[in-house]
Amino acid sequence: EIVLTQSPATLSLSPGERATLSCRASQSVSSYLAWYQQKPGQSPRLLIYDASNRATGIPARFSGSGSGTDFTLTISSLEPEDFAVYYCQQRRNWPLTFGGGTKVEIK
């Protein structure tokens, strides 16, 4: 099973600041990695797939990069609605696995 480790667990930032979230895989997942956003009481939403492709309707301030074992989700300038929990997920191997999540909170 591929283990995904996200860091930091919590990121405290102010609106307008840049957020950088990390996801590290226990073995190479090539570019087969996605990012999701989940707000309290809501279902997750797909943001990025195949490491760097924005899903339909996702604003350009969200970007993804990386390949192999190290990946980054960047939010260029935080909007109030971006404060949420973010998860990475790999599809390189079954079982599909998620990272433990990074909570982006208002400082």
Added chain:
Amino acid sequence: EVQLVESGGGLVQPDRSLRLSCAASGFTFDDYAMHWVRQAPGKGLEWVSGITWNSGGTGYADSVKGRFTISRDNAKNSLYLQMNSLRAEDTALYYCAKDSGNSLHYFDSWGQGTLVTVSS
């Protein structure tokens, strides 16, 4: 608009069974693989199981293998999860999730979830 509506959750005793259903609409159901993903209270996401468009392939998390069975009925636009030998650690909100393609294995639409509580 894609809609996924889960049902069948509830309170169940350990070692008993429960069957979850997911009614899909707003897309061509038999063009897509489908999945179940769960989230224990206050915890992260865990993929549970997936099934290809024609039921030709299925996969399970190690934590549920041998106890849970995924199935689908394309004529009814429905996805199912038969859960046997339930344990306390199966307590979670169970989401039905649409694959972003035919076995691309990302999840581009999610239901609101159905809560399963395993307790005596």
